[in-house]
Amino acid sequence: xxxxxxxxxxxxxxxxxxxxxxxxxxxxxxxxxxxxxxxxxxxxxxxxxxxxxxxxxxxxxxxxxxxxxxxxxxxxxxxxxxxxxxxxxxxxxxxxxxxxxxxxxxxxxxxxxxxxxxxxxxxxxxxxxxxxxxxxxxxxxxxxxxxxxxxxxxxxxxxxxxxxxxxxxxxxxxxxxxxxxxxxxxxxxxxxxxxxxxxxxxxxxxxxxxxxxxxxxxxxxxxxxxxxxxxxxxxxxxxxxxxxxxxxxxxxxxxxxxxxxxxxxxxxxxxxxxxxxxxxxxxxxxxxxxxxxxxxxxxxxxxxxxxxxxxxxxxxxxxxxxxxxxxxxxxxxxxxxxxxxxxxxxxxxxxxxxxxxxxxxxxxxxxxxxxxxx
Amino acid sequence: xxxxxxxxxxxxxxxxxxxxxxxxxxxxxxxxxxxxxxxxxxxxxxxxxxxxxxxxxxxxxxxxxxxxxxxxxxxxxxxxxxxxxxxxxxxxxxxxxxxxxxxxxxxxxxxxxxxxxxxxxxxxxxxxxxxxxxxxxxxxxxxxxxxxxxxxxxxxxxxxxxxxxxxxxxxxxxxxxxxxxxxxxxxxxxxxxxxxxxxxxxxxxxxxxxxxxxxxxxxxxxxxxxxxxxxxxxxxxxxxxxxxxxxxxxxxxxxxxxxxxxxxxxxxxxxxxxxxxxxxxxxxxxxxxxxxxxxxxxxxxxxxxxxxxxxxxxxxxxxxxxxxxxxxxxxxxxxxxxxxxxxxxxxxxxxxxxxxxxxxxxxxxxxxxxxxxxxxxxxxxxxxxxxxxxxxxxxxxxxxxxxxxxxxxxxxxxxxxxxxxxxxxxxxxxxxxxxxxxxxxxxxxxxxxxxxxxxxxxxx
Numbered sequence: 083x084x085x086x087x088x089x090x091x092x093x094x095x096x097x098x099x100x101x102x103x104x105x106x107x108x109x110x111x112x113x114x115x116x117x118x119x120x121x122x123x124x125x126x127x128x129x130x131x132x133x134x135x136x137x138x139x140x141x142x143x144x145x146x147x148x149x150x151x152x153x154x155x156x157x158x159x160x161x162x163x164x165x166x167x168x169x170x171x172x173x174x175x176x177x178x179x180x181x182x183x184x185x186x187x188x189x190x191x192x193x194x195x196x197x198x199x200x201x202x203x204x205x206x207x208x209x210x211x212x213x214x215x216x217x218x219x220x221x222x223x224x225x226x227x228x229x230x231x232x233x234x235x236x237x238x239x240x241x242x243x244x245x246x247x248x249x250x251x252x253x254x255x256x257x258x259x260x261x262x263x264x265x266x267x268x269x270x271x272x273x274x275x276x277x278x279x280x281x282x283x284x285x286x287x288x289x290x291x292x293x294x295x296x297x298x299x300x301x302x303x304x305x306x307x308x309x310x311x312x313x314x315x316x317x318x319x320x321x322x323x324x325x326x327x328x329x330x331x332x333x334x335x336x337x338x339x340x341x342x343x344x345x346x347x348x349x350x351x352x353x354x355x356x357x358x359x360x361x362x363x364x365x366x367x368x369x370x371x372x373x374x375x376x377x378x379x380x381x382x383x384x385x386x387x388x389x390x391x392x393x394x395x396x397x398x399x400x401x402x403x404x405x406x407x408x409x410x411x412x413x414x415x416x417x418x419x420x421x422x423x424x425x426x427x428x429x430x431x432x433x434x435x436x437x438x439x440x441x442x443x444x445x446x447x448x449x450x451x452x453x454x455x456x
Numbered sequence: 457x458x459x460x461x462x463x464x465x466x467x468x469x470x471x472x473x474x475x476x477x478x479x480x481x482x483x484x485x486x487x488x489x490x491x492x493x494x495x496x497x498x499x500x501x502x503x504x505x506x507x508x509x510x511x512x513x514x515x516x517x518x519x520x521x522x523x524x525x526x527x528x529x530x531x532x533x534x535x536x537x538x539x540x541x542x543x544x545x546x547x548x549x550x551x552x553x554x555x556x557x558x559x560x561x562x563x564x565x566x567x568x569x570x571x572x573x574x575x576x577x578x579x580x581x582x583x584x585x586x587x588x589x590x591x592x593x594x595x596x597x598x599x600x601x602x603x604x605x606x607x608x609x610x611x612x613x614x615x616x617x618x619x620x621x622x623x624x625x626x627x628x629x630x631x632x633x634x635x636x637x638x639x640x641x642x643x644x645x646x647x648x649x650x651x652x653x654x655x656x657x658x659x660x661x662x663x664x665x666x667x668x669x670x671x672x673x674x675x676x677x678x679x680x681x682x683x684x685x686x687x688x689x690x691x692x693x694x695x696x697x698x699x700x701x702x703x704x705x706x707x708x709x710x711x712x713x714x715x716x717x718x719x720x721x722x723x724x725x726x727x728x729x730x731x732x733x734x735x736x737x738x739x740x741x742x743x744x745x746x747x748x749x750x751x752x753x754x755x756x757x758x759x760x761x762x763x764x765x766x767x768x769x770x771x772x773x774x775x776x777x778x779x780x781x782x783x784x785x786x787x788x789x790x791x792x793x794x795x796x797x798x799x800x801x802x803x804x805x806x807x808x809x810x811x812x813x814x815x816x817x818x819x820x821x822x823x824x825x826x827x828x829x830x831x832x833x834x835x836x837x838x839x840x841x842x843x844x845x846x847x848x849x850x851x852x853x854x855x856x857x858x859x860x861x862x863x864x865x866x867x868x869x870x871x872x873x874x875x876x877x878x879x880x881x882x883x884x885x886x887x888x889x890x891x892x893x894x895x896x897x898x899x900x901x902x903x904x905x906x907x908x909x910x911x912x913x914x915x916x
Contacts, residue, residue: 119646292647325827380643387882434812434875438883442810445644454567454707 117379122361122371123288123298129363129370132284134177135276137364141171142269149265153258156248158241165234169343172227176351177364180309183301184287185278191271193222198317199334200228202236209256216267225264228337233261236339293446300446303373307437310355315429318348319404322415323422330422332415344411348404356397359390373440380443389443393435400428465767467605468757470723471588472730474608475541478585479733480715482539485551485573488708489532498528501565505835507855508562509848512898517560524561530554538580541590545581552577563848564841568804569709572618576716579614579773582766583607587758589730597751600758607760610770611719614777616677621781621802623673628915630792630807631670635662636879637808638669645703672696680720693717704805787902792878793909795845796902811844811886813874815853817860820867820892828856844876844886846903853893870894884910 148167152160175196182192194217204224208214216225237257238244248254248261279287290298316326317336324330335344357364361372374390381388403425408414414422492498502508502519510517520527531554537547555577559570584607586592588599630636639662646652655661672692679689697710718726760766784797791798792807818825830839833856842848853870861868870893874886884907887893891905 117646293644294647297647320827326829327826328824389882392882434883438810438812438875438877442640442808442877442880445640445808454705454709 117376118371119291119299119376120288122376123291125361125363125370125372126302126358127279127284127287129366129368130358130361131181132276132279133364134174134181135272135279138171138174138178139269139272139276141167141174142265142272145171146265146269149262152248153262156245156258158245161234161241161245165340168227168230168234169340172337172343172347173350175227176347177354177357179313179351180306180354180358181302182305182309183298184283185275189271189274190219191275192313193219194271195226195268196228196313196336197222197226198228198231198336199338200224200226200232202232205229205232205260209253209260212256212259214260214263216263226268229264230261231337231339233257233264234339235341303441303444303446306355306358306373307433307441310436311433314348314351314355315426315433318344318351319411319422319426319429322411323419323426324415325423325426330415330419332412335411335415338412341412342410345404345407345409345414348411349401352397352401352404356394359393359397373444377440377443389435389439393432393440396428396432396435400425400432403428465604465606468602469605469608470727471584471600471603471758472723472726473719473721474583474585474603474611475587475589476726476729477611477716477719478541478544478580479539479589480718481576481580482535482537484708484712484715485535485555485577486532486539488712489528489535491708493525493528493532498524500835501837502561505562505838507833507838507852509564509838509842509851511560511563512847512900514560517557519561527554527557531558538585541586541592542595544586544590544592548577548580548585552581562838564838566799567709568799568802569706569712571800573712575777576611576614579610579770582770583610584758584760588754594752598753598755600755602757604758604760608719610774611716612677612681613774615716615719616681617774617777618802619673619677622804623670623675624916625781625801625803625806626666626670626673628913630879630913631666631915634879635659635666637806638662638665640808640880641703648702680717683722686720690717690720700805789902789906790909790911790913792913793876794903794906795847807879809844809876809878810840810883811874811876812883813843813849813872813887815856816871816873817856817865818869818871819865820869822867833859843874846887846906847898849874849887850893850896850898850903853896857894868894878909879913881911 145164145167148160148164152164154160179192179196186192201223204221208221208224214221214224234244237247248257251257287298290296294300320326322331322334336347337343359372360369360374362369374394377390377393378388381390403421407421407425408417411422502524503521508518531551534547534551534554537543538551552574555570556574559566559574584600584603587603588601590599593599626632639659642656642662642665645656648656676689676693679685679692694714697714700706701710781801784791784801787794787796789796792809814830815828816825817828830842834842834852842852849872853872857868857870871889871891872887872893873889875883876886877883886907888905888907893905896903896905
C-alpha cells in the first residue's frame with residue numbers, strides 16, 4: 083500500500099514537473115478547428131515586423147546619406163533634404179516602436195531612438211565637450227529622432243542661423259560630429275535589431291507558441307498594450323495635454339521643434355496600431371492571422387460580443403478626434419486644450435478594450451509576477 | 457441527545473492518523489516556505505513594494521523590511537518543529553501566528569489556500585498531534601496509542617467544509633449554464649500536449665468540467681468518509697488536483713489537499729506510514745534501539761486537558777466557519793461584482809475578473825486636476841488586484857490622497873474611473889466616478905459608490 087502510494091506520488095510529481103516546464107516549444111499551434119497561433123506569429127514576423135524594420139533600416143540608410151551630404155556641404159538644399167529624410171524615417175519609426183522584443187528589448191532600442199522631450203542642455207554640453215557615450219542611459223534624452231528634431235529645427239531661430247551653426251559657429255565641427263555620430267548610432271542600432279530578426283530571432287519568435295509569460299504571443303501582446311497606453315496615448319497626447327499634471331505641458335509634444343507634424347506622427351502611430359491589430363501586412367493591403375482573427379475565433383467559441391469590431395470602431399472614433407486637431411499640437415494645447423483632452427478620452431477607451439476585454443478573452447497574463455493563484 | 461454527544465466525545469481511536477497528519481503537514485509547510493523564498497517572492501511581494509494593501513482592522517500588520525525574512529525563518533522552523541513533534545504546542549502556535557502574519561501583510565497575495573492553512577493550523581493548536589511518533593514523546597519517554605476520535609474528525613470536518621462550500625459556490629448560472637470562466641481558461645491552454653488543441657477547445661468539454669467540478673466538490677467529502685468509496689474517492693482526488701495543477705498556476709495547493717485527504721484513511725494505513733518512516737530512517741532506527749533500552753512507556757488513552765475551554769472554542773470556531781461564508785447575504789448587489797463577502801468563503805477559481813482603474817486627483821476649490829500613473833505607486837501585481845476590488849480601490853484612493861496632501865496639494869478630492877469585465881462580459885463602468893473616494897471610509901457596510909452590475913448571475 084505504502085509503496086503504491088509512493089509510486090503514485092512519483093508519477094504525479096513527474097507529470098506535474100513535465101507539464102510545468104514552460105515554453106519548451108510544446109504545442110505546435112497547428113490545429114484544424116482551433117485558432118492557429120503559429121500562423122499569427124508568422125504573419126507578425128514575416129509580413130509586419132521584419133518588413134517594418136527593413137523599411138526603417140532603408141530610411142535610416144537614406145538619412146545617413148543625406149546627413150553625409152549635409153556635413154560635406156551645409157547649405158539650404160542639403161538641409162532640406164536631410165530634414166525630409168528625417169521625417170520620412172520618423173514616420174516609419176511609428177510602426178516600429180511597439181516591437182520592443184528580442185534584440186530591441188535587449189539593447190533598450192526604443193529608449194535610444196525616441197525619448198522626448200529631448201534635453202537641450204545635455205545635447206549642448208555633449209557638443210561643447212566633444213566627448214560622449216551615446217549609448218549611455220544618461221544620454222537617452224540627447225539622442226534619436228527628438229535630438230535630431232532639435233538639431234535640424236530648434237538649434238537656432240531661422241534656417242540661416244541654423245546653417246551658420248554648422249558653418250561659421252566656433253563649435254561648428256563639434257556640432258557636425260555630434261550630428262553625424264547621432265545618425266550613425268541610430269543606423270547601427272536599427273541594423274543590429276533587423277539583423278537579429280532575420281538571422282536568429284525570427285525562428286525563436288515563431289516557434290514560441292506556448293501560453294506563458296515569456297512566450298512570443300504574450301510578450302508581444304504586452305508590448306502592444308504598453309506601447310498603445312504609454313508610447314501613443316500618454317506620450318503623444320496625454321502628457322502634453324496635461325492629463326497627468328496640474329497644468330498642460332505643450333513643450334512635451336513629439337517633434338516639438340519641427341512643430342507642425344505632431345498630429346501627422348500620431349496618426350501614423352494610430353494606423354500602425356490598428357494595422358497590427360488587424361494583421362495587415364506592412365505596405366500592402368493583405369491581412370492574415372491577427373488579434374482580430376484570434377478574437378473572432380474565441381468569440382465563436384463563446385458567443386460573446388464582437389470585440390474586434392468594438393475595438394476597431396473605437397480606434398476609428400479616436401482617430402476622427404485626432405484628425406480634427408491642429409497639425410501642431412503645441413498650438414492646439416495653447417489655444418484649445420479641451421479638444422486635445424477629448425481626443426485623449428477617446429484614445430483612453432481603447433485602453434480599456436484591449437487591456438481588459440481583449441486580454442481577458444485571450445487569457446493572457448499581463449504581468450510577470452509568477453506568484454501562485456488560487 | 458446529550459448522552460449521544462457524550463459517548464461520541466468519549467470515543468477513542470488510534471492516534472496514528474493524527475500524528476501522521478502532523479508530520480506531513482509540517483513537512484509540506486516547511487517546503488512551502490522554502491519554495492516561496494527560493495522563488496524570490498518575499499522580496500518581490502513584500503519588500504520591493506512601497507505600499508501594501510491591508511485587511512480591514514489589520515493595518516498594523518506590515519512587512520518588516522529585511523526582517524520580513526526573519527518572519528519566514530520563524531515560520532519555516534516552526535513547521536519543521538511541528539513535523540518532528542518537538543515542543544509541538546509552542547511550535548504550532550508560532551506557526552499559526554507567523555503564517556497569519558505573513559498572509560495579513562498584504563492582501564494582494566490573498567489566496568483561499570493560504571487562508572485554509574491559517575485556519576487549519578489554528579485548529580491544530582487544540583489537537584494532541586504530538587502524543588506519539590514525535591521527538592517529544594521520545595524525550596518524555598511516554599507515548600499514547602489512542603486519542604479522542606473527535607480530534608481526527610475535526611480535521612475531516614474542516615476539509616469537508618472547504619470542499620463542500622467550494623461546491624456550493626459553483627452552483628450559479630455562470631458556472632453551470634455558461635461554463636464560465638472555464639470557457640475562457642481552458643481554450644487558453646492550447647499549448648498542452650495532446651489535449652490542448654483538441655479537448656480544451658471543445659464547448660462540451662467546458663461544460664463537462666464545470667459540472668463535474670461542482671459535483672466533485674460537493675460529493676468528495678462524503679465519498680471519502682465511507683470506507684467502500686474511499687479508495688475510489690482518493691484516486692479522483694489525485695486526478696482532480698493533478699489536473700488543476702497542470703492547468704493553473706496553483707503552486708503547492710493540490711499537494712496539500714491530496715496529502716490532507718489521507719486523514720480519511722484507516723489507522724492501520726497510517727501505522728504503516730509510521731513503520732515505513734521509522735524503517736527507512738537509519739538514524740531513527742538507532743535512536744529507537746537506544747530508546748528501547750530506556751523504554752518508552754506506551755499509555756493507552758491520551759487525556760485531553762482543559763476540556764471546558766477547548767470544547768467551546770472549537771464549537772465557536774466551527775460555527776464561524778459554517779456561517780461566515782454566507783455573510784454576503786447581508787449585502788445588496790451581485791456578490792461577484794461587489795465582492796462584499798467574497799473572501800474567506802472557499803470561492804476558489806470561480807470567476808475571471810479583470811479591471812482597469814485610474815485615479816484623478818482634483819483640487820476642490822480650483823478644479824485643477826490630474827491623473828495618477830499607478831505604476832508610480834504599485835507593482836503590476838498590486839495594480840492588477842486593485843483594479844477590480846472595491847476595498848483595494850478605496851484604500852489606494854486614501855493612500856493617494858494622503859500622499860499628495862503631504863506633497864502640498866490642497867483641497868484634495870480623489871475620483872476613480874474604473875472598468876471591470878467579469879466572466880467574458882464586456883467591461884462596464886465599475887465605480888461611480890463622481891464620488892470623492894477620499895471622503896469615503898472603509899467599513900463592513902455596503903459600498904454605495906460601486907455601480908450596479910447590469911446583468912444577473914443566479915445561484916448561491
